Amino acid sequence: MSEPAPKKRLYIKTYGCQMNVYDSERMADVLAPLGYGMTDDAAGADLVVLNTCHIRERATEKVYSELGKIRELKEARAEAGGRMTIAVAGCVAQAEGAEIMRRQPAVDLVVGPQAYHQIPELIARSHRARGERLAADFAPDEKFDALTPERRPTGVTAFLTVQEGCDKFCSFCVVPYTRGAEWSRPAGDIEAEARSLAEKGVREVTLLGQNVNAYDGVGGLAALVRRLAKIPGLDRIRYTTSHPRDMDAALIAAHAEVAELMPYLQLPVQSGSDRILKAMNRAHTAQSYLRLIERVRAARPDIAISGDFIVGFPGERDADFEATMQLVREVGYASAFSFKYSRRPGTPAAAMPGQVAEAVKGERLQRLQTLLDDQQRAFNARQVGRTLDVLFERVGRNPGQLIGRSPYLQGVHANAPDRLIGQIVPVRIDGAAKNSLAGMLELETA
Numbered sequence: 552m553s554e555p556a557p558k559k560r561l562y563i564k565t566y567g568c569q570m571n572v573y574d575s576e577r578m579a580d581v582l583a584p585l586g587y588g589m590t591d592d593a594a595g596a597d598l599v600v601l602n603t604c605h606i607r608e609r610a611t612e613k614v615y616s617e618l619g620k621i622r623e624l625k626e627a628r629a630e631a632g633g634r635m636t637i638a639v640a641g642c643v644a645q646a647e648g649a650e651i652m653r654r655q656p657a658v659d660l661v662v663g664p665q666a667y668h669q670i671p672e673l674i675a676r677s678h679r680a681r682g683e684r685l686a687a688d689f690a691p692d693e694k695f696d697a698l699t700p701e702r703r704p705t706g707v708t709a710f711l712t713v714q715e716g717c718d719k720f721c722s723f724c725v726v727p728y729t730r731g732a733e734w735s736r737p738a739g740d741i742e743a744e745a746r747s748l749a750e751k752g753v754r755e756v757t758l759l760g761q762n763v764n765a766y767d768g769v770g771g772l773a774a775l776v777r778r779l780a781k782i783p784g785l786d787r788i789r790y791t792t793s794h795p796r797d798m799d800a801a802l803i804a805a806h807a808e809v810a811e812l813m814p815y816l817q818l819p820v821q822s823g824s825d826r827i828l829k830a831m832n833r834a835h836t837a838q839s840y841l842r843l844i845e846r847v848r849a850a851r852p853d854i855a856i857s858g859d860f861i862v863g864f865p866g867e868r869d870a871d872f873e874a875t876m877q878l879v880r881e882v883g884y885a886s887a888f889s890f891k892y893s894r895r896p897g898t899p900a901a902a903m904p905g906q907v908a909e910a911v912k913g914e915r916l917q918r919l920q921t922l923l924d925d926q927q928r929a930f931n932a933r934q935v936g937r938t939l940d941v942l943f944e945r946v947g948r949n950p951g952q953l954i955g956r957s958p959y960l961q962g963v964h965a966n967a968p969d970r971l972i973g974q975i976v977p978v979r980i981d982g983a984a985k986n987s988l989a990g991m992l993e994l995e996t997a
């Protein structure tokens with residue numbers, strides 16, 4: 552394919568969840584026809600996009616401090632007679648809108664997560680005048696209709712958004728306010744995008760959604776997984792993030808029956824205390840969650856379970872926290888994400904009594920993370936001596952080494968020739984650390 556050399560340079564910095572990673576790629580796709588090519592050098596960029604996250608206070612503050620730095624680059628550029636456009640996209644853009652430009656006047660435009668297809672037009676407009684620059688109020692179907700299925704994948708794995716938004720309204724969370732109500736893409740569009748990825752060498756897709764298992768096409772996420780599993784060349788399918796409430800029997804059965812569906816499940820629980828779960832508006836109990844895990848394990852005994860946790864939610868007492876520790880011991884996680892509760896203005900929990908002191912949150916988080924780290928190490932150590940299928944993704948740090956992923960999403964490094972990038976290869980695991988495994992090729996592959 553011959554493309555004109557890019558005349559303009561685009562720098563995108565991505566914060567937050569994988570949804571944002573996917574959206575950043577799509578923004579690059581819509582800007583490419585306008586002559587924008589990616590650069591890693593913010594100082595030399597014509598267009599800087601910060602794709603932001605609002606989930607915790609610190610995530611939002613990081614964005615403003617980065618904007619301060621980009622502003623200096625913009626000024627330096629202007630002094631040298633150049634021009635830099637600064638765009639803020641993502642969940643801070645949606646939540647704070649024009650407020651961002653008041654706090655950081657160097658920002659030229661603010662664009663919410665449902666309006667990325669409008670970026671080219673917004674940029675043109677911001678160059679022309681200082682008129683209407685906000686685009687934060689569009690429906691997701693317009694966004695996806697306007698983004699063509701043509702993707703430019705850069706590797707052998709790719710994200711694919713199938714569902715957006717959330718209307719669960721957990722009392723601590725901003726996502727229902729930044730991403731809007733749950734909305735699912737038509738299965739045909741998703742399949743077209745997946746086929747296009749597979750034709751370009753992608754072997755593994757991760758289906759994304761704020762509540763991906765709430766995917767509401769015919770037959771739900773299970774039917775979508777089965778449909779995508781038939782695409783030639785697409786050998787691995789993953790999905791994230793799931794809500795316990797939407798984990799239905801069909802999806803559990805798919806874990807037993809669909810070989811392409813990888814044995815990994817991120818199923819956030821947030822707390823092991825029913826009292827706190829109720830205050831969080833999570834709609835599951837510790838027991839119902841444990842029963843669900845049992846059913847998933849009955850279908851796929853070796854599945855790697857991952858989860859999200861919040862400590863120090865308002866009103867959390869020692870006994871509630873101990874209930875979380877107990878639940879963790881009962882589940883045995885392969886990996887996890889855990890956070891101190893962060894008070895988000897406008898969410899119901901922000902106004903709840905019994906806000907927990909930072910020091911207490913810190914102690915609890917440390918204890919929880921020690922336990923979760925031990926479990927992760929133990930899960931990894933159990934793979935030693937086994938032979939796992941590894942999809943090699945890229946060259947490693949040491950010469951002759953490749954890095955890939957096991958079915959359980961563990962990073963695996965092994966000495967292997969470059970030609971195996973993009974191949975799924977049996978690797979005998981002979982070492983395990985907290986974050987990765989080491990192995991050797993089986994003789995017939997090497």
Ligand code: SAH
Pocket residue numbers: 606607717723724725726761762792793794819821859860861890891892893894895
């Ligand atoms: N939809 C997913 C999670 C999306 S947000 C789910 O329901 O599990 C990712 C994670 O950020 C959450 O699982 C939660 O653990 C954490 N999180 C969200 N809001 C938070 C807050 N106010 N303070 C601390 N952690 C938060």
Ligand code: SF4
Pocket residue numbers: 717718719720721724725726727761762794
């Ligand atoms: Fe946030 Fe809850 Fe929705 Fe997850 S399910 S995105 S935690 S409101």
Ligand code: F3S
Pocket residue numbers: 566567568569570571603604605606641642725726729730761
């Ligand atoms: Fe953050 Fe928005 Fe994702 S708030 S976690 S970027 S949905």
